[in-house]
Amino acid sequence: xxxxxxxxxxxxxxxxxxxxxxxxxxxxxxxxxxxxxxxxxxxxxxxxxxxxxxxxxxxxxxxxxxxxxxxxxxxxxxxxxxxxxxxxxxxxxxxxxxxxxxxxxxxxxxxxxxxxxxxxxxxxxxxxxxxxxxxxxxxxxxxxxxxxxxxxxxxxxxxxxxxxxxxxxxxxxxxxxxxxxxxxxxxxxxxxxxxxxxxxxxx
Numbered sequence: 001x002x003x004x005x006x007x008x009x010x011x012x013x014x015x016x017x018x019x020x021x022x023x024x025x026x027x028x029x030x031x032x033x034x035x036x037x038x039x040x041x042x043x044x045x046x047x048x049x050x051x052x053x054x055x056x057x058x059x060x061x062x063x064x065x066x067x068x069x070x071x072x073x074x075x076x077x078x079x080x081x082x083x084x085x086x087x088x089x090x091x092x093x094x095x096x097x098x099x100x101x102x103x104x105x106x107x108x109x110x111x112x113x114x115x116x117x118x119x120x121x122x123x124x125x126x127x128x129x130x131x132x133x134x135x136x137x138x139x140x141x142x143x144x145x146x147x148x149x150x151x152x153x154x155x156x157x158x159x160x161x162x163x164x165x166x167x168x169x170x171x172x173x174x175x176x177x178x179x180x181x182x183x184x185x186x187x188x189x190x191x192x193x194x195x196x197x198x199x200x201x202x203x
Contacts, residue, residue, distance in 0.1 A: 032095055034107035036114055038065065043073055052125075055167075057086060057183065062121060070121035071106060078113060086183025087115055093182045096157055101147030103170055103180035119180070123173050126180075128166035136175060143177040144169060151179075158188040 042063030043050050052060045058077040064070050076087055087108070094105040109116040124130065127140065144164075151159045161168075161179065168181040 032091065032105070032107045034109045034116075034118055036109050036111040036116075039063065039073055039109055039116055039118065041066070042071060046073075046075060055181075057181075069106075070123075072119045072121045074117040074119070076115035076117075078115075084115060087117060089185060090117060090182045093157075093159060093185050093187065097151070097155060097159070099147055099150040099155075100176065101143045101178055102150070103178040122170040122178060124171035124175060126167050127169035127171065127177065130171070132175075140169070140171075140175065140177045144179065147177070147179045160186045160188060162186055 040046070042065050043061040044063075046059075046061050050061045050063060052062050052072060054060065058075045061073045061075065062070065063073055076084065090105065091108050094102070098104070103122070104120040105117065106120060107118045109118070132140070148161070148164070151161060159182075161182065161184075163181060163184045164179070168179065170178045170180050172178060
């Protein structure tokens with residue numbers, strides 16, 4: 001279980017520890033580890049009845065922790081090497097971000113060959129599943145723009161999402177949008193304005 005911490009600590013030490021230690025925007029990776037048994041109990045052992053959908057990463061399940069909190073669990077396909085790269089990317093980036101229009105990462109798990117990401121549960125699915133009147137659409141557009149502005153300008157880390165699409169915009173109970181799926185996101189330096197990539201990726 002602690003191999004995850006050992007894998008992320010060097011990156012954490014290099015990029016996360018800043019001069020202003022009073023700001024608590026960023027959490028250390030050791031606070032994100034969840035045990036497999038609690039996730040299995042929460043999802044009824046990843047039952048089909050709790051399956052919310054499936055993407056390139058793998059299936060996503062709804063669950064409820066012992067404290068009553070509802071969660072969404074991404075389960076990495078065991079055959080996916082690219083998925084492991086994206087899982088690491090999500091933990092390293094999303095764990096450092098807190099904004100009302102970004103999906104909240106609650107934890108992750110690497111046990112018994114399982115690779116899991118645990119998020120807050122958003123009951124209204126994703127933007128591509130629902131149509132709205134114009135006033136509601138405009139509110140959602142504003143929220144998405146607010147999340148992107150935070151990623152690009154207001155966060156201490158400059159992050160380009162690279163896969164922004166309707167399926168990656170989740171909606172909470174009040175229809176507030178939350179940007180999700182940071183597997184392809186790229187971290188930029190503060191003064192960096194462009195970057196190079198070795199492959200075509202994202203949207």
